[in-house]
Amino acid sequence: MDPRSEVVIRQHEYLSGRVLLINAPTDDLISHLEQDIESSVWTWNFNEYQYFLSQQANVHFGVTLPEHEFDQVIIFVPKAKELLNYILHNVIHRLSLGASVFLVGEKKGGVERAAKQMQPFGKTTKLDSARHCQMWQLSIEKTVTSKNLADWAQQYTVNTPNGELTICALPGVFSQKNLDVGTAVLLPYLNQVTSGKIADFGCGAGVISAYLAKLNPKNRIFAMDVDAFALESTRMTFAKNQLTPEQLEVKAVTGIEDAPLFLHAIVSNPPFHQGIQTNYNASENLCKNARRHLKSGGELWIVANRFLNYPILIEQNFGQCTTKADQQGFKVLFANTQKKS
Structure with missing residues (x-):
């Protein structure tokens, strides 16, 4: 299993309700989540979309967030800083104040830099650091207005x-x-x-x-x-x-x-x-x-x-x-x- 997924599983007590996984690794993380968690996936990579379809996951492919409701979000850090800004803006626009956004990534993938991108939206806390990966939590304290694509x-x-x-x-x-x-x-x-x-x-x-x-x-x-x-x-x-x-x-x-x-x-x-x-x-x-x-x-x-x-x-x-x-x-x-x- 991807070490980023292992970090998420270790911190599973922070997860609850309807959880949207964004840019998730193609492994069996979803099957290891607690039974009371209703998971869904958003990906813009067509190969990954095909993988999650084969796993019978609730998966959405495209450039916009899925339309269905969710309570929490786990973002696996994308390569581009600008793409993370886009994701964060759209996620925070959809979630309510006090909701949690989790950020997971490898140190070599820039997770510490990515965590700083969350700071304008609320309080950030590092939850875990192991296997060259980190997991951060953002508690949303600020709303944002919608922007056209x-x-x-x-x-x-x-x-x-x-x-x-x-x-x-x-x-x-x-x-x-x-x-x-x-x-x-x-x-x-x-x-x-x-x-x-x-x-x-x-x-x-x-x-x-x-x-x-x-x-x-x-x-x-x-x-x-x-x-x-x-x-x-x-x-x-x-x-x-x-x-x-x-x-x-x-x-x-x-x-x-x-x-x-x-x-x-x-x-x-x-x-x-x-x-x-x-x-x-x-x-x-x-x-x-x-x-x-x-x-x-x-x-x-x-x-x-x-x-x-x-x-x-x-x-x-x-x-x-x-x-x-x-x-x-x-x-x-x-x-x-x-x-x-």
């Missing part, structure tokens, strides 16, 4: 060969405050992508999706991500740039296996972080399995750190891999399925 989005401008794009990125989304180097290296090559039905795998805030839509109004973009905040950010980016909504289909996925078939192209700045951990599974699976989602002559475009072994994986599955660019520590990789003569 759009008010939480950062906006920045990206200059492209076809004009400016305004990017909208919600808390916790990759590259929330400015354009990342990898996507910047890839952008000049996107006008070479074949037109048609295109998947943006790991869409983030929608930079690649929006630019592909802007390049050709006939392109149909499938924006895919595991993160609900990324998917909502992509929707916002499309709306902000007045791109045709019919061009975009947003899809929560566990991996490339969930992509549509018969695509003209798959374009990706693939993800390799899962929380604070490095995880190459999704991007390696993309290299291995993209081909089966492409039509004859379909294209794969990837930008990735120079040190990663993606060219070898792509060659093994496509028969060839071309390096279109190698700059600023990133490579733009290209492959296509051979057209049948």
